[in-house]
Amino acid sequence: MSEALLRELVPAVIGVLVRRGASFATAEDAVQDAAVEALRTWPREEPRDPKGWLVTVAWRRFVDGVRADDARRRREELVDAEPRPEPGPEEDxxxxxxxxxxxxxxxxxxxxxxxxxxxxxxxxxxxxxxxxxxxxxxxxxxxxxxxxxxxxxxxxxxxxxxxxxxxxxxxxxxxxxxxxxxxxxxxxxxxxxxxVPHEEVAGLLALMLLHHARRPARTDDDGALIPLAEQDRARWDTRLIAEGVAILQAALARDRLGEFQAQAAIAALHADARSHEETDWVQIVEWYDELVRLTDNPVARLNRAVALGEADGARAGLAALAELDPNLPRYAAVAAYLHERAGDPATAARLYVAAAGAATTLPERDHLTRQAARLNAQERG
Incomplete structure (x- = not known):
């Protein structure tokens, strides 16, 4: 039994029940009950018409609920005239x-x-x-x-x-x-x-694919985070990258730029570079400028400071960072990275410790702690 098939059918079956008179809440409950029953019985014998099976079982669950609640006469009439699943396609x-x-x-x-x-x-x-x-x-x-x-x-x-x-x-x-x-x-x-033939829907899909393509290289065998600059790019999924880029290019061609398209363009530039050093940081800064124009999002400004530090030097990145709120998530981590790039390892180590204390996940905290320890060890050496 394919659990993926079951997940794909659930929303369509909810729609069938709603059109037959069930409220969304009762339809959703009934379909969930039917899905649980499918998980229990389908491994032994999957029905020839999985959707029809789900509609039938979910409708009966709904009917049982109506009867148990002593529903109004209109719904009792629905019960007495229980429809059978119609053959052929239904509205989705x-x-x-x-x-x-x-x-x-x-x-x-x-x-x-x-x-x-x-x-x-x-x-x-x-x-x-x-x-x-x-x-x-x-x-x-x-x-x-x-x-x-x-x-x-x-x-x-x-x-x-x-x-x-x-x-x-x-x-x-x-x-x-x-x-x-x-x-x-x-x-x-x-x-x-x-x-939905919407540019931003395509932009979000492209962004997800491009980010997901890097997933195999993001952690080592022990689950430790690997920064983008140190990732083995041979482990990136080139198929997902190609698909994401194609979807993005089609969306951008419609000339209705949105924030997800801008983010996807930045991800595509990272995916296109053969190494961290060969990344087109100047163009990435330009895309961050577009993203900031579209959203005025402080997180986008924070990421722009990193890109500016790569394109124009760490001091330029620190100057951009100084204009932002130090309470932003990841501010201390970005400041630490830029100070290290600017040749100030003592300040960078202190900031990495602060960033580790504010980290929201264990892998992120461990990574930042290791960065601080590395710089402190260099200072002592």
Whole structure:
């Protein structure tokens, strides 16, 4: 039984139940129950029509719930006239589910959880494991999200930008537990791109592919982080890079630049360089200028300072950094790197220690601690 197939079918089956009269919340619950049943029974005997099987089981779960709750007569009439799964293609509401699950009224955390469950087809347990929280906590988060959007119609127009931010949040979570969230985000973004001919959807997909291509080289066998400058570029996935570049070029040709296209262009320039030294840092700075113009994002300004330090020298990077808030995430790490490049290892070592103390992940903390220890050892030597 292909779990990937099951995940792909979940949003379409939710749409079928909603069109038959179920609310989004009850439809989503019923389809999740059906998915759990499929995981239990399909390994022994996968049905010839997996979607029809899911529709039938999910509809029966919904019907049972209506009966148990002593629903209104209109729904009882739906029960008495239980429809059979129609042969042939049905309308696919997956795109509307993207918009619904990323509704602006939801918090980012709730939107991510609901998207992974209703559109991604993951179980609450899988999502909880991926985010390293108790299953009960994740179940409450999803329940609150469904209550928040209870009155939102499935056919209401959605905001593509909000959907993209939710998918980007999923991608940046990377990998934990038995669910690869980066791969799941790419799958969902591919699905979205197939239904939405939007430049920024293509830009986000290209960005994900280009970043994901470097994943095999990001850590060593012990799980320690390897900085971009030190990565073995022979381990980068050239197939993903080629695909990402092609998607980006097609998006840029439409001449409607957005922030994800700009970020993807920066990633493409890194992917194109045969070594760190051969990177076109001048062009990367120009793309960061575009990104700052589009977003005025302080993190983009922080990354621009790094690129400027590579293009024009560490002192130029430090001058750009001085204009930013020192409380920004990774500020101390960037300052440490630029001070080391500027020939001030003592200040760099002190800043690496400070950056390690503010790190949000164990691999990042360990990497920064090693950098400080390396410089301190050089000073003593």
């Amino acid at each position: 509401d997956t795109l509307q589910l993207y918009f619904l699950c990323a509704h602006p009224s939801l918090t980012p955390a709730s939107a991510v959880a609901l998207t992974l469950r209703a559109v991604g087809g993951l179980t609450t347990r899988q999502i909880a494991q991926a985010y390293l929280v108790p299953e009960a906590t994740m179940a409450q988060r999803i329940s609150r999200a469904k209550r928040t959007i209870a009155d939102v119609r499935l056919d209401e127009p959605g905001d593509v930008a909000t959907v993209l931010r939710v998918l980007y949040l999923v991608f940046n979570e990377g990998y934990s537990g038995d669910v690869d969230l980066a791969a799941e985000a790419i799958r969902l973004t591919r699905q979205l791109a197939a239904g």
